[in-house]
Amino acid sequence: MRTLVLNAGYEPLAVVSFKRALVLVMNEKATVVEHVEAEPVWGTRRTYDRPAVIILTRYVRVPGVRNVPVTRRGVLRRDGHRCGYCGKSAATIDHVLPRSRGGADSWENLVACCLRCNNVKGDRTPQEMGWELRYPPAPPRGGQWTVRGTERADPRWEPYLALAA
Template identity: 45%
Template sequence: MRQVLLLNATYEPLTTLPLRRAVCLVLREKAEVVHSDASGAILHSATMSIEVPSVIRLRRYVRIPFRTRVPLTRMALMRRDNFRCAYCGHRAETIDHVQPRSRGGKHVWENCVASCTTCNHRKADRLLEEIGWTLKVTPGVPRGAHWRLIGVINDGDPQWAPYVTEPAA
């Protein structure tokens, strides 16, 4: 389904919405179209026509509650590790706990890494020291507002680029 980038009144990216929801916000005058779809597509009703939006902006500012930590989700973890196995560098399909949960490891950013199925099965519930492995990357908590937009930065519409930029590391 077609996605539309939603900006706060201050042009801060908030999230992506399905096209239907975006059009409803525009028609209710809760949002305005910042960029129309590059293809020039138009939605028609019996009484009006509207260009298909690519980016919309809320007319009123919405306060976003401050989060001290980014929530740990599978997609966020895969994005953090660039879909690469932390052990061998191949394409990752699973999540692995560096210190296994069966040995007291927690399900937190600092203990989770992306892993390929082969490495995950080979490691099983052992510690890295027991099998002589090392991590290619040190797991940590991602920082920055752009983590609310997982999948948007690389997979989104090219027109979103001026609004969705990762901060310099």
């Protein structure tokens, strides 16, 4: 069981284990915002709701802008597992500007691609093929990208992750 941790300003910070969330609540460093409809946890002095979402009692300063690392899984997820050229189901990724021509492994140069389009395109650019991208590739945005562990989000987290988008 996992718990979403919110900063004092309701900004999503992290996803932690149920045990870690309960320790934060027991030490009065956080309070439960949303709880799981299950049996409560019995402490030595009182009972606690099983936390689904907690909020820290003090604001934690987050250093700088969080950059999302470029991964194959991330590119496929960003593009909804749809080919950037034809729109069919994608299982591979493609460099818009091929690596052999100086193309980087960046969010702006990678798109999800079906196997057929990837093989046909080969070492050429979309312009040379007469193809057009369905959308311009860009870095992903939103709380579900900057907060690790939200890929498999609990439905109770949705309103809090939407605030970060």
